[in-house]
Amino acid sequence: MENQQAIETTVQIITPEEFLEQWLGHRWLTKRLIEIFPEDQLFNHTIGGMRPFADMAKEVLGIAGIGIKALITGDWQFTPELDYRQGRSPIKTKAELLRVWDEVTEDILAYWPQITPEQFHEKVLAFGMYEAPIYNMILYWIDNEIHHRGQGYVYLRSLGIEPPAFWDRS
Amino acid sequence: MENQQAIETTVQIITPEEFLEQWLGHRWLTKRLIEIFPEDQLFNHTIGGMRPFADMAKEVLGIAGIGIKALITGDWQFTPELDYRQGRSPIKTKAELLRVWDEVTEDILAYWPQITPEQFHEKVLAFGMYEAPIYNMILYWIDNEIHHRGQGYVYLRSLGIEPPAFWDRS
Numbered sequence: 001m002e003n004q005q006a007i008e009t010t011v012q013i014i015t016p017e018e019f020l021e022q023w024l025g026h027r028w029l030t031k032r033l034i035e036i037f038p039e040d041q042l043f044n045h046t047i048g049g050m051r052p053f054a055d056m057a058k059e060v061l062g063i064a065g066i067g068i069k070a071l072i073t074g075d076w077q078f079t080p081e082l083d084y085r086q087g088r089s090p091i092k093t094k095a096e097l098l099r100v101w102d103e104v105t106e107d108i109l110a111y112w113p114q115i116t117p118e119q120f121h122e123k124v125l126a127f128g129m130y131e132a133p134i135y136n137m138i139l140y141w142i143d144n145e146i147h148h149r150g151q152g153y154v155y156l157r158s159l160g161i162e163p164p165a166f167w168d169r170s
Numbered sequence: 171m172e173n174q175q176a177i178e179t180t181v182q183i184i185t186p187e188e189f190l191e192q193w194l195g196h197r198w199l200t201k202r203l204i205e206i207f208p209e210d211q212l213f214n215h216t217i218g219g220m221r222p223f224a225d226m227a228k229e230v231l232g233i234a235g236i237g238i239k240a241l242i243t244g245d246w247q248f249t250p251e252l253d254y255r256q257g258r259s260p261i262k263t264k265a266e267l268l269r270v271w272d273e274v275t276e277d278i279l280a281y282w283p284q285i286t287p288e289q290f291h292e293k294v295l296a297f298g299m300y301e302a303p304i305y306n307m308i309l310y311w312i313d314n315e316i317h318h319r320g321q322g323y324v325y326l327r328s329l330g331i332e333p334p335a336f337w338d339r340s
Contacts, residue, residue: 011182011287011288011290012181012182012183013182013184013185013186013189013287013290013291013305014183014184014189014290014305014309015183016183018305018306019183019184022306022309026313047217047324047327047328048324048326048327048328048329048330049327050324050327117181117183118181120181120183120184121183135183135184135188136188136192139184139192140337143196143316144336146313146316146317146320147316147317147319147320147323147336148320149317149320150316150317150318150319150320150321151320151321151323151324153317153320153321154217154218154220154321154324154325155324156218157217157218157219157220158217158218159218160218166314166317167310
């Protein structure tokens with residue numbers, strides 16, 4: 001039904017390239033936030049019983065890294081570095097987190113062009129649990145990143161640290 | 171250039187209706203957050219020198235309310251209830267905030283179908299300051315809402331209040 005409607009329309013309101021640019025811009029800003037956090041507070045500072053920002057960033061990283069490959073390969077298995085489940089990640093330093101962050105960016109750049117325009121309306125079952133059309137799944141991943149990064153902004157402010165501007169995605 | 175590419179492709183990766191659904195889902199969740207905040211803390215609780223959540227919500231509300239009309243009419247003037255600039259809003263209670271929230275939702279439902287698919291790639295100068303294609307402007311508005319709502323989640327947790335599930339957009 002949705003697919004039918006999509007095919008009948010001849011003007012893209014958002015192109016795959018623009019959608020990718022949106023994701024990459026957000027990943028750039030989240031990476032800036034990781035860089036700005038002092039190492040100790042990145043892994044330990046919390047408010048109201050929430051997770052430290054490193055744990056939120058690992059979740060965002062793991063979803064993106066596993067997800068982008070799985071959209072092409074269908075393999076949703078966790079790899080050790082991208083396993084964001086409680087206490088599983090081997091990532092213990094900011095440098096490691098940033099290294100894997102950049103590797104996932106490379107994966108996104110490599111896999112994204114393999115998603116055909118038609119596929120964006122195909123349903124996938126992400127991590128064996130969440131079913132949605134691909135366009136919606138990716139929007140959810142980006143939204144989840146913005147959500148947790150916004151929380152990271154409060155953590156930084158509570159530490160007296162000025163976060164980067166929200167509108168800056170260069 | 172972007173427009174040319176958009177017209178050559180015949181499959182919509184996201185339809186206008188899906189894009190609207192995405193926005194409305196987020197607005198539904200943000201409204202839930204406003205409802206959950208105790209009235210006093212909504213207007214007064216802060217962390218790290220940031221604004222109370224009511225001020226963030228007024229910004230999100232004002233951008234959406236003025237923005238959706240302006241995309242059709244070209245009029246970016248503030249109206250009193252949607253003026254989110256520091257200290258300008260006449261909204262002083264949760265009930266007023268929720269009432270205007272619902273009015274803006276009605277406006278979004280009324281104006282959205284008037285945006286043609288072609289227009290999503292037309293550039294607009296929002297509030298006389300920010301220039302971007304409409305698709306990108308609306309994404310920015312939604313992103314800004316998610317960003318500030320994520321901050322509201324931290325405020326609620328710091329008050330010992332359980333926020334609604336992030337994935338719930340019903």
